[in-house]
Amino acid sequence: MAQPAPQHIKHILVIGDTKGFEHDSVSSAMAAIYNMGKQSGLWDATLRTDTELLTKKKLGNNAKNLDYFDAIVFASTTGEILTDPDQRADMLSAIHDEGKGFVGIHAALDTNYTWPEYGEMIGGWFDQHPWMTFDAPIINEAPDSPIVHQFPKTFTKHDEIYQPKAWSRDKVNVLLSLDPAKLDYNNNPRVHRADHDFAVAWTKMYGKGHVFYSTLGHTVEAWDDPQIRTMYFEAIKWSLGLTEASTTTHPRPAQ
Numbered sequence: 001m002a003q004p005a006p007q008h009i010k011h012i013l014v015i016g017d018t019k020g021f022e023h024d025s026v027s028s029a030m031a032a033i034y035n036m037g038k039q040s041g042l043w044d045a046t047l048r049t050d051t052e053l054l055t056k057k058k059l060g061n062n063a064k065n066l067d068y069f070d071a072i073v074f075a076s077t078t079g080e081i082l083t084d085p086d087q088r089a090d091m092l093s094a095i096h097d098e099g100k101g102f103v104g105i106h107a108a109l110d111t112n113y114t115w116p117e118y119g120e121m122i123g124g125w126f127d128q129h130p131w132m133t134f135d136a137p138i139i140n141e142a143p144d145s146p147i148v149h150q151f152p153k154t155f156t157k158h159d160e161i162y163q164p165k166a167w168s169r170d171k172v173n174v175l176l177s178l179d180p181a182k183l184d185y186n187n188n189p190r191v192h193r194a195d196h197d198f199a200v201a202w203t204k205m206y207g208k209g210h211v212f213y214s215t216l217g218h219t220v221e222a223w224d225d226p227q228i229r230t231m232y233f234e235a236i237k238w239s240l241g242l243t244e245a246s247t248t249t250h251p252r253p254a255q
Contacts (some may be wrong), residue, residue: 005051006095006247007179009041009042009043009044010037010042010043010044010070010071010242011043011044011046011064011068011069011070011071012033012037012043012044012045012046012048012069012070012071012072012073012236013028013045013046013048013053013054013064013066013069013071013072013073013213014033014034014045014047014048014073014075015049015051015054015072015073015074015075015077015081016029016030016046016047016048016049016075016076016077017048017049017050017051017077017081018049018076018077018078018079018081018107019078019079019080019081020078020079020107020110021078021107021110022076022078023076023106023107023218023219025076025106025217025218025219025220025222025223026075026076026087028220028223028230029075029076029105029106029217029223030045030224031223032223032229032232033045033073033075033232033236034047036232036233036236040233042237042240042242043070043071043076043236043240045247046064046069047152051065051066051081051082051087052088053066053069054066054072054082054087054090056090056093056094057086057089057090057120061248063139063192064231066090066091066094066100068142069094069100070100070101070240071100071101071102071103071236071239071240072091072094072095072101072102072103073102073104073105073236074098074103074104074105074108074111075103075105075108076106076108076112076126076217076218077106077107077108077110077111077134078107078110079110079111080111080112080113080114080115081111081112082112082115083114083116085251088115088117088118090122092117092118093120093143093208094210095206095207095208095211096121096127096206096209096210097207097208098208098209099207099208099209099241100209101209101210101212101238101241102121102122102206102209102210102211102212102239103211103212103213103232103235103236104122104195104211104212104213104214104237105214105217105218105232106118106162106214106215106217106218107126107218108122108213109122109125109126109162109164109213109215110125110126110162113125115216118197119166119208120206121209121211122211122213123164123171123172123202123211123213124164124165124166124206125164125165125166125167126162126163126164126165127162127164127165127192128163128190128191128192129160129161129162129163129177129190130161130163130188130190130191130198131161131183131184133158133159133160133218133219134158134160134161134196135156135157135158136156136158136159136161136178136200137156137178137179137182137183138151138154138155138156138157138159138176138177138179138200139153139176139177139178140152140153140154140155140175140176140251141174141175141176141177141250141253142173142174142175142176142246144244145175145203145245146234146237146238146243146244146245147175147201147203147212147231147234147235147238147245148175148176148201148231148234150226150230150231151176151226151227151231154157154179157216157220157222157225157228158219158221159213159215159216159217159219159222160218160219161178161198161200162191162215162216163193163198164198164199165190165192165253167199169197169199169249169251169252171204171249172199172202172203172204172249173202173203173204173246173247173248173249173250174199174201174202174249174250174252175200175202175203175212175214176199176200176201176216177197177198177199177200177252177253178198178200180196180197180198183196183198192237195254199215200214200215200216201213201214201215201216201231202214203235203238203245203246204247205245205247207231208241210238210240210247211239211240211244212235212239214231214232214235216228216231217232222226224227
């Protein structure tokens with residue numbers, strides 16, 4: 001009887017470097033991604049709190065570079081974590097030209113403000129969290145997507161939802177968003193989006209690269225939530241090209 005061909009295990013580089021706010025959930029996110037790979041047998045994860053491996057230069061001491069990895073995950077990174085021009089070019093080329101995946105978790109949007117191409121790649125930047133950590137009313141705009149199919153059409157999560165700037169719905173495929181009819185805007189100076197369009201998760205293409213971002217995952221407790229863990233598990237699978245999911249933009253749902 002013919003045996004199935006062994007599946008090539010994928011390699012994920014998880015970065016938890018912070019130059020700004022230090023999220024307590026960074027370790028929880030990194031551990032969850034490591035364990036997801038072990039338990040599923042789909043990937044191994046290299047966990048780093050520095051950016052040394054984000055390069056195509058040959059590294060000594062048994063260190064791997066971007067040629068080794070199939071996807072990059074930024075786990076609530078903050079601040080200017082990558083300032084070397086060569087490393088920036090290498091990372092963007094790996095995603096855009098070589099089709100390596102990118103998954104941004106929560107504060108990945110609060111990262112690399114001096115690097116315009118990073119904002120273009122991920123889809124925008126952090127511009128306050130108008131309601132801090134609260135019971136966020138969320139709409140599932142893509143219930144057929146394998147990434148968010150586990151969520152009902154409407155639900156709540158106790159999490160911190162970022163408001164994106166330099167962000168446009170017509171440049172990403174919104175999967176989850178806040179329900180604008182259930183938000184309190186009264187005397188809230190942090191609300192900067194006049195359109196009240198607050199995306200919670202999205203997919204997009206960056207050249208050949210599959211890019212996913214979600215603001216969910218601010219709290220340590222979020223990483224014990226099966227629905228959120230499933231979302232990131234499926235997002236990583238998609239970023240690796242193991243599943244299909246749409247990146248086609250769509251209009252905002254009618255209110």
